[in-house]
Amino acid sequence: TQLLEQSPQFLSIQEGENLTVYCNSSSVFSSLQWYRQEPGEGPVLLVTVVTGGEVKKLKRLTFQFGDARKDSSLHITAAQPGDTGLYLCAGEANAGKSTFGDGTTLTVKP
Amino acid sequence: ETGVTQSPTHLIKTRGQQVTLRCSSQSGHNTVSWYQQALGQGPQFIFQYYREEENGRGNFPPRFSGLQFPNYSSELNVNALELDDSALYLCASSADPTTLYEQYFGPGTRLTVT
Numbered sequence: 001t002q003l004l005e006q007s008p009q010f011l012s013i014q015e016g017e018n019l020t021v022y023c024n025s026s027s028v029f030s031s032l033q034w035y036r037q038e039p040g041e042g043p044v045l046l047v048t049v050v051t052g053g054e055v056k057k058l059k060r061l062t063f064q065f066g067d068a069r070k071d072s073s074l075h076i077t078a079a080q081p082g083d084t085g086l087y088l089c090a091g092e093a094n095a096g097k098s099t100f101g102d103g104t105t106l107t108v109k110p
Numbered sequence: 111e112t113g114v115t116q117s118p119t120h121l122i123k124t125r126g127q128q129v130t131l132r133c134s135s136q137s138g139h140n141t142v143s144w145y146q147q148a149l150g151q152g153p154q155f156i157f158q159y160y161r162e163e164e165n166g167r168g169n170f171p172p173r174f175s176g177l178q179f180p181n182y183s184s185e186l187n188v189n190a191l192e193l194d195d196s197a198l199y200l201c202a203s204s205a206d207p208t209t210l211y212e213q214y215f216g217p218g219t220r221l222t223v224t
Binding site: 004006031033035040041042043044045048088090092094095096097098099100101102103 | 114141143145150151152153154155158165166168200202204206207208209210211212213214215216217218220
């Protein structure tokens with residue numbers, strides 16, 4: 001069973017601060033996705049990373065895939081209240097099938 | 111908006127009953143995956159359907175079953191409901207069963223079992 005551990009579980013910060021959340025596993029993944037989920041809604045895909053060491057930027061969000069393709073991080077610069085939500089990482093170990101972490105709940109206070 | 115729709119939005123059932131949840135995939139997508147998300151946890155993979163055939167299954171008992179129709183919409187059926195089946199049920203569609211590059215989720219169905 002491939003497990004993904006996300007940390008921290010909860011994070012509460014002030015608007016304008018920077019933050020990093022982590023996604024770690026002992027398993028190797030062919031790809032890894034980051035999603036954001038708001039209460040009562042389905043996860044929304046933010047990014048897919050594929051290559052070890054890959055870095056992708058999406059406006060104020062920076063995603064990094066570990067060299068060994070076992071871990072990933074999401075860094076948000078100058079967080080805004082609209083960034084509030086549950087951030088989920090999902091690893092693809094078996095083709096087309098996701099293993100999700102339990103997420104990091106981010107609250108950005110105005 | 112992802113184009114993936116699910117019905118119903120909310121459902122309340124009694125332990126022992128059966129339930130059917132429905133999912134319409136995004137246009138052009140032939141693969142549907144179902145996930146169960148318990149409160150405070152990440153989604154867990156139930157199974158995937160590709161071109162009307164089951165294409166992989168997670169660690170769920172046989173009372174969880176599914177169908178995919180020629181138009182690629184899908185149903186999730188759960189028999190003999192248990193209290194622990196209370197969760198948000200998500201479907202996700204994609205154009206390729208072998209990759210998660212573009213997997214889009216619906217809004218989910220909230221099932222409560224009493």
